[in-house]
Amino acid sequence: MFNRLRLLPTVMLCAALLLALKLADIASGGAAISPAQASASKAIEEEAPEAETDHDKTAADSESGGRTEGDAVVSVEPAMSEEEAAAPISKSEMTVLESLSERRKELATRAEALDTRERLLAAAEKRVEDRIAELKEIEARINARIGEQDAENEARLAGLVAMYETMKPKDAARIFERLDMGVLLDVVKRMQPRKMAAVMAAMDPVTAQDL
Template sequence: MKILGKIRLVPVTIFAATLMLTMKVADIFDDFNLQNIPLQLSKAVAQDEKKSQQKATSGANNKTTSTEKESSKSKESEKGEASGKDEDNPDNDPTLFTQSEIDLLQELSDRREQIEKMSKQINLREGLLKAAEKRISKRVSELKQLQKTINDLIKTHDDQQETKIASLVKIYEAMKPKDAARIFEQLDLNTLLIVAERMKERKLAPVMAQMNPEKAKDVTVELSRLRELPLPGTLVIN
């Protein structure tokens, strides 16, 4: 009976021990779960914050993109409206011009072409006139220089001739009146007048007295006419 009682207690003891072991293991798991709760909470909070930041960033980006799109759409809309206004402006539509307006525009265009053509011709003529003025001015300068040269030559020639005539006058004044009269009668009237005009009166009178009366008369008339003539460069007042 004692042995039977012991045999019956063994299963009860094993069951009790198993039950206690199970409870112990459950307590251990409970303790482990309690220790991990703060860590899990921290991870959960961190994940929530990360998701919130991502959502906020995504929202901001979406808002910026939306704003840019709206701005772009607004600009395109303004351009479209402006273009539409230009297109809708009846003044810019050539098909709405009347025939008289078209004729007037054509006339103005033709007139503008004529004015431009005339302007080009005027500019060309001005250029030609300026070139001609330069050539004329150069030619005038050359002519003035030539005139000066000629005047100098004439003056030189006149001075030389005057010197020669003065020498002849002295010769005839030194000659005897009869000899001088004989030579005077052989000279042509112009040469005779040149010499006689420069001779002193008291030297010329005896010579003319010895000359042929007709010749002496002609010389007297011409000398009178020459002496009435004004000197070169003298102003004559009637």
């Protein structure tokens, strides 16, 4: 910048000399160029490259400054993006976020209710399984008891049959006529046919017919 200011008076002086020489040439009717005009032209030509060099340097500095400023702008862009990211949420976005929050709460409540219901069902199923196991155990005890009673009844009937078979047919016939038909049938089924035939021959004909 200072070089340009220093060269500016010289350039202006040379231009004034050239203008004066040009006017003198015109006045003289196109005479040959004087040595002073030639020296002035040479001085202008020598000063012109320096001016161009200073101009190029100034342009380069301007371009460098422009690039630096551009870099600074680029470096500022992330800060602007962060500011935009930190901008306040709009009303519509806030409504959507609140709706999503309510939906999440509703889903969490439903999930908790389903978990509670599943636990209750599991507990009820456990109670049913325990009750079924208990009933099966009771059934097994009942069947065992029935089997014991059947064995006892069978042993008692076997004793009665042995006793009636050793009795006289007439004595046995009188007892059979007074027995309950169900008991009588159980006894008759277990007696030997030959001995039973003799007892039936001595029984009342009506009772023997029913039997």
